[in-house]
Every structure is written in structure tokens, then in C-alpha cells.
Amino acid sequence: MPVNDFLDHIVEETKKEDTFLNDTNVVNLLFGLLLAGYESTSHAITLVTKFISEHPNVLAELTKEHEAILENRGLSENSDITWEEYKSMTFTHMVINETIRLSNMVPGIFRKVMKDMQINGYTIPKGWIIMAALPVVHLSADKYENPFVFNPWRWQGKELNAGSKTFMGFGIGVRLCVGAEFSKVQIAVYLHHLVTKYNWSVYKGGEIIRRPMNTFPNGIHIKIEEKYQ
Ligand code: HEM
Numbered sequence: 001m002p003v004n005d006f007l008d009h010i011v012e013e014t015k016k017e018d019t020f021l022n023d024t025n026v027v028n029l030l031f032g033l034l035l036a037g038y039e040s041t042s043h044a045i046t047l048v049t050k051f052i053s054e055h056p057n058v059l060a061e062l063t064k065e066h067e068a069i070l071e072n073r074g075l076s077e078n079s080d081i082t083w084e085e086y087k088s089m090t091f092t093h094m095v096i097n098e099t100i101r102l103s104n105m106v107p108g109i110f111r112k113v114m115k116d117m118q119i120n121g122y123t124i125p126k127g128w129i130i131m132a133a134l135p136v137v138h139l140s141a142d143k144y145e146n147p148f149v150f151n152p153w154r155w156q157g158k159e160l161n162a163g164s165k166t167f168m169g170f171g172i173g174v175r176l177c178v179g180a181e182f183s184k185v186q187i188a189v190y191l192h193h194l195v196t197k198y199n200w201s202v203y204k205g206g207e208i209i210r211r212p213m214n215t216f217p218n219g220i221h222i223k224i225e226e227k228y229q
Pocket residue numbers: 032036037038040041044100105106109110168169170171172173174175176177178179180182183
């Protein structure tokens with residue numbers, strides 16, 4: 001049987017002697033592929049589309065940033081985006097962070113308590129698993145002015161690529177999301193093509209339900225046409 005995709009590789013791997021891939025690990029890997037690897041980025045792309053459709057000033061600023069990239073390229077407009085161009089997309093990264101902050105697509109992260117801890121008069125015993133509820137931080141008026149407003153400019157001059165005590169959308173510390181940069185590249189490339197090549201508008205859907213991840217019960221429907229036909 002030819003080995004083509006991820007599942008084929010896993011099946012082949014399970015047949016080997018002394019493989020680490022027992023049934024539990026296979027299920028975990030497939031769960032990771034579908035949820036962490038696919039659902040996350042596709043949800044982020046849907047969310048960012050919704051937010052920028054509702055904020056024409058953000059869309060205008062994004063379009064400015066990406067059209068400047070095309071103008072400065074000096075190559076064919078159709079050549080691929082370079083790593084340097086990707087890294088220069090400061091406003092785009094601000095939009096991505098703001099999307100992750102406001103949507104709280106990952107509502108919590110888990111940690112094991114390594115030693116007894118005292119917090120606000122409570123003892124959290126060693127060995128317990130705790131969940132840090134990220135919206136409590138990301139939507140706190142103490143940490144973010146008008147926290148429920150989608151405002152990418154709030155990220156101006158701030159760290160955009162690492163977790164911090166006030167932003168844990170991709171986690172924090174040694175367990176920081178391994179796919180963070182990968183998903184940001186995908187979102188940035190999507191936005192680049194969306195704003196430079198197409199006129200588009202949302203005409204249906206966009207409502208969000210949390211259970212506990214964000215879902216779009218009615219999808220989000222956009223009308224789209226090429227800008228320069
Ligand atoms: C917008 C997209 C994404 C968001 C918001 C996101 C968010 C997160 C968060 C909050 C964590 C927990 C980190 C922690 O406990 O400190 C995490 C972990 C993880 N993510 Fe993502 N993620 C995204 C995309 C991806 C993608 C595309 C992949 C794979 C290609 C991925 C793979 C993982 C893995 C394997 C972990 C576990 C890391 C570990 O425990 O060491 N994620 N992610």
C-alpha cells in the first residue's frame with residue numbers, strides 16, 4: 001500500500017516493532033491533527049474575517065499594509081510571499097493577536113501544580129490540575145481598555161510573538177503552542193490575498209456560540225469577486 005498521508009504513516013508506524021504508537025497515542029495524534037492543527041486555524045480565519053468585515057477602518061489599514069508589500073516587491077505581483085515580507089506585516093500581527101484575545105478561541109490552559117500554593121487564602125495542593133480561564137485575563141478592564149472592543153491598535157509597540165501574563169491566546173512558557181507561528185503564517189497569507197485581490201462582504205451568518213469552543217451555527221457567508229478583472 002503506498003504511504004501518502006498522515007493516517008497512512010500512522011498505520012504503517014503502528015505495524016513496527018517497539019513503536020511508541022499504541023492505540024491511545026494514535027487517538028491523541030488524530031485528535032491533535034483535527035483540533036489543534038486544523039480546527040484552530042480555520043476558526044481563527046473565520047473569526048478574523050468576521051471582525052474585519054465589521055471594522056472597515058481595520059480592513060482599510062490591513063489593505064494599506066498588504067498593498068505596500070506588493071508595491072515594494074519589485075517582482076511579479078504573483079510571486080510568493082517571502083519570510084521577510086511576512087515578518088514585516090506588523091499591523092496584520094496586531095489584527096491576529098486582537099482576534100485571538102477577543103474571541104478567546106482557546107478558553108483555558110491546564111497546568112499541574114508542582115508544590116502546594118497559597119492564592120488569596122486558598123491552598124492549591126501539589127498534584128492538582130488547574131485550568132487558567134483565559135477570558136478572565138483577556139477581557140479584564142484592568143488589563144485592556146474597553147476589553148470587548150475589537151481594536152488591533154491596542155497592540156501597537158507591544159510584544160506580538162510570545163505569551164505574557166496578560167496574553168495567553170497561544171499559551172505561555174514551555175508549553176506555548178507549537179503551531180502558533182504556523183497558524184499565524186496561514187492567517188497572514190489568507191489576509192494578504194483576501195485584501196489585495198478581492199472585494200468581498202459578509203451577507204449572512206457570523207453569529208458565534210461558545211460550547212466551549214467558538215462555533216458558527218449559521219456559518220459565515222461572503223460575497224466575493226476579484227478586484228481587477
Ligand atoms: C489560531 C490557532 C491556534 C491557537 C489560538 C492555539 C492555541 C493553543 C494554546 C492556548 C495552547 C496551550 C498552550 C499552553 O498550555 O501554554 C496550544 C497548544 C498546542 N498547540 Fe496550538 N493553537 C493554534 C494552532 C495550532 C496549530 C496549527 C497546531 C499544529 C499544527 C497546534 C498545535 C498545538 C500543540 C501540539 C499544542 C500542545 C503544546 C504542548 O503542550 O507542548 N496549534 N495551542
